[in-house]
Amino acid sequence: MAPVLFFVLAATCVGSVLGMILSRDRTHGALFLVLAFAALGGIFGLLDAPFVAAVQVLVYAGAIMVLFLFVIMTIDPVEGRRPERMRGLGVPAILLSVVLLGEILLALGGIAVAVVVVPGFDGTTATAGLGTLLLGEYLYAFELASILIVAALTGAVALAGRKDGR
Amino acid sequence: MIPASWFLILAALLFAMGVAGFSLKRDLVSMVLAVEVMLNAASLAFLTFARSAGSLDGQVVVLFIVTIAAAEAAAGSAIVILFFRTKRSVRRDAADIMKG
Numbered sequence: 001m002a003p004v005l006f007f008v009l010a011a012t013c014v015g016s017v018l019g020m021i022l023s024r025d026r027t028h029g030a031l032f033l034v035l036a037f038a039a040l041g042g043i044f045g046l047l048d049a050p051f052v053a054a055v056q057v058l059v060y061a062g063a064i065m066v067l068f069l070f071v072i073m074t075i076d077p078v079e080g081r082r083p084e085r086m087r088g089l090g091v092p093a094i095l096l097s098v099v100l101l102g103e104i105l106l107a108l109g110g111i112a113v114a115v116v117v118v119p120g121f122d123g124t125t126a127t128a129g130l131g132t133l134l135l136g137e138y139l140y141a142f143e144l145a146s147i148l149i150v151a152a153l154t155g156a157v158a159l160a161g162r163k164d165g166r
Numbered sequence: 167m168i169p170a171s172w173f174l175i176l177a178a179l180l181f182a183m184g185v186a187g188f189s190l191k192r193d194l195v196s197m198v199l200a201v202e203v204m205l206n207a208a209s210l211a212f213l214t215f216a217r218s219a220g221s222l223d224g225q226v227v228v229l230f231i232v233t234i235a236a237a238e239a240a241a242g243s244a245i246v247i248l249f250f251r252t253k254r255s256v257r258r259d260a261a262d263i264m265k266g
Contacts (some may be wrong), residue, residue: 002214006168010176017180021187026195033199038204044228045174045218046168052228057263058208061230064202064239071243072195075250093189101182129222130229138226145233152237156244 001101012039026072030065051157052125173214180207194249194256198242205235 014035020029041056136143181246200246209228216224236256253260 003168004238006172010172013176014179015202017183017187020196020199020203020250021183021190026193029196029199033202036203037206040180040210043173043210044213045235047213049213049217049225049228052209052213052225055229055232059236062177064236067239068195071246074247075195075256090190092184100185104181105175108178109169112196126225127221130225132204133222133226133261134229141230142258144187145230147214149233149237152241156240159241160244 002046006043009042009046012036012154013043026076027069030072032070034061034065037065048126051130170214170218173210177207177210178213180204180210192258194246194261196245197258198239202235202239205231228234 007015013036014031016039020032020036023029038057041053041061044053078137119127184200184202184204184207185220187203188197191200200248207230212224212227216222218225249261250256
């Protein structure tokens with residue numbers, strides 16, 4: 001059951017990222033990524049990380065991608081939907097990513113044999129442990145992340161919130 | 167049980183596709199979206215290693231990745247909107263001079 005689920009989710013994920021790369025419409029690209037990230041949330045669930053899976057679907061596929069859709073829809077009516085061509089850079093870009101993929105797989109080859117998924121720890125205690133870890137050992141990092149979010153949002157308002165158009 | 171190498175291969179594939187998308191796409195919004203794909207590939211790798219090590223620290227790292235991605239999305243969208251106001255375009259070719 002689990003391997004079938006993995007292959008379905010992985011195919012959905014890879015397929016929608018491919019769709020994002022190949023689609024000429026930005027809105028379609030963003031919607032493809034929503035699907036990809038939701039499927040990736042399912043894969044996180046298969047890795048016994050229920051809380052992270054929920055965060056992935058709620059925050060990533062939900063909030064962050066909707067933010068990007070807002071930006072796209074702010075821009076699109078003005079600029080229109082000019083079809084974008086992929087000339088010039090196409091071949092080197094694909095070559096680069098294929099070489100990179102080969103390199104990563106080569107690097108994984110040494111360790112991937114040694115790493116085997118061990119049969120599970122309990123999901124509920126894992127989430128409780130995650131909370132303890134986040135507000136215990138990683139408390140400073142947690143607080144720094146909050147400050148970073150506030151700084152980023154303040155910066156975003158300061159940058160894009162101007163009325164005079166400069 | 168699913169072997170961890172499958173998850174790692176998927177992560178590698180997603181990362182490579184993110185790189186391909188980043189260099190193939192011609193507008194700034196799609197380039198930022200491709201970066202998001204790479205971030206998610208890294209999350210998947212972290213979760214896989216956390217799972218096979220039986221430790222929760224990898225999951226904490228993924229939560230931080232999501233936080234950083236949210237901050238990056240906010241700042242990135244602001245920059246894209248500002249760029250659009252200056253150039254009336256978000257095409258990559260429009261960013262050809264340093265001084266806006």
